[in-house]
Amino acid sequence: MLYQMVLGRRFEEKCAEVYRMGKIGGFCHLYIGQEAIATGAMMALEPSDMVITSYRDHVQAMVKGIAPEAVLAELYGKIGGCVKGKGGSMHMFSKEHEFYGGHGIVGGQIGVGTGMAYAAKYKESGQVTLCFFGEAAVNQGIFHESLNMAQLWKLPVIYICENNHYGMGTSQERAMSTRNIAKKADAYEMANEFVDGMDVMAVRDAALRAIERARNESLPTLLEVRSYRYMGHSMSDPGNYRTREEIAKYQERDPIVLFKDSLQEAKVLGDKDFDAIEAKAAETVERAVKFAEESPFPPESELLTDVLV
Numbered sequence: 001m002l003y004q005m006v007l008g009r010r011f012e013e014k015c016a017e018v019y020r021m022g023k024i025g026g027f028c029h030l031y032i033g034q035e036a037i038a039t040g041a042m043m044a045l046e047p048s049d050m051v052i053t054s055y056r057d058h059v060q061a062m063v064k065g066i067a068p069e070a071v072l073a074e075l076y077g078k079i080g081g082c083v084k085g086k087g088g089s090m091h092m093f094s095k096e097h098e099f100y101g102g103h104g105i106v107g108g109q110i111g112v113g114t115g116m117a118y119a120a121k122y123k124e125s126g127q128v129t130l131c132f133f134g135e136a137a138v139n140q141g142i143f144h145e146s147l148n149m150a151q152l153w154k155l156p157v158i159y160i161c162e163n164n165h166y167g168m169g170t171s172q173e174r175a176m177s178t179r180n181i182a183k184k185a186d187a188y189e190m191a192n193e194f195v196d197g198m199d200v201m202a203v204r205d206a207a208l209r210a211i212e213r214a215r216n217e218s219l220p221t222l223l224e225v226r227s228y229r230y231m232g233h234s235m236s237d238p239g240n241y242r243t244r245e246e247i248a249k250y251q252e253r254d255p256i257v258l259f260k261d262s263l264q265e266a267k268v269l270g271d272k273d274f275d276a277i278e279a280k281a282a283e284t285v286e287r288a289v290k291f292a293e294e295s296p297f298p299p300e301s302e303l304l305t306d307v308l309v
């Protein structure tokens, strides 16, 4: 889990670097600060379980098993990308890895994820669905419609609200009448939990409880996982709506540092082990950059394949 978080962080730092060099075009939303959520929740899944998320999807895609090379090449718009360079940053996808996007419409994936869980139940496949979204998506009607149906139809789905406190430049306080998102599930008599998103083990434990409920009882759960994004909403956001002090306050509880310290305290991780993790992550990122740089752009013949027209 520590390696996955470090890889996610170093990968996205590289994304920011190459974005500024003009290698990546269009939107690019980074996950830096939130790594413990994808890592803790998704590493508790079976490989056959399904995941769907929003546009902040690079780290989720890698934790689900999509190669960093394929994620970075996708960001570059190259043919070696996981969707042949046609999706870009917001639309990572791999049926092979049971990873169903990457969605740009805020909250849109909540309805699709609920449908995926319905399909799994109908087909008796035994798969659990993890559906990630931000706190701003909770104000969308589809969140409420989906939770109602999931509880009514007893669907094996886990809704993970990644509460990073801001929807673009709007703070949660300015947009939502209540602070407590987990409790919204009470309206549907759905199990719910509040989770510290800076603590990867707390996320994993809560995810395991929800996964067991989904797999063994076919019941949904809403997890509100509180975290913070260190970067702007996207690469084009200078983030003037929050202070340096506020960012620094959250960085004091950085999820990677917290987990590393707890492993060192428990004497299961030495300094050299951590250096080896950093070195492996750096090497993996460099390999991904080389692959993305060398991968060609899609040929013209690809223009109309895999595209709904």
Ligand SMILES: Cc1ncc(C[n+]2csc(CCOP(=O)(O)OP(=O)(O)O)c2C)c(N)n1
Pocket (backbone or CB within 6 Å): 054, 056, 104, 105, 106, 107, 133, 134, 135, 136, 137, 138, 164, 166, 167, 168, 233
């Ligand atoms: C239906 C819809 N409305 C508005 C937007 C514009 N928009 C893009 S991201 C965003 C903020 C979403 O914030 P949140 O759901 O909390 O996720 P986060 O970006 O914090 O991960 C908005 C309003 C959109 N993409 N879709």
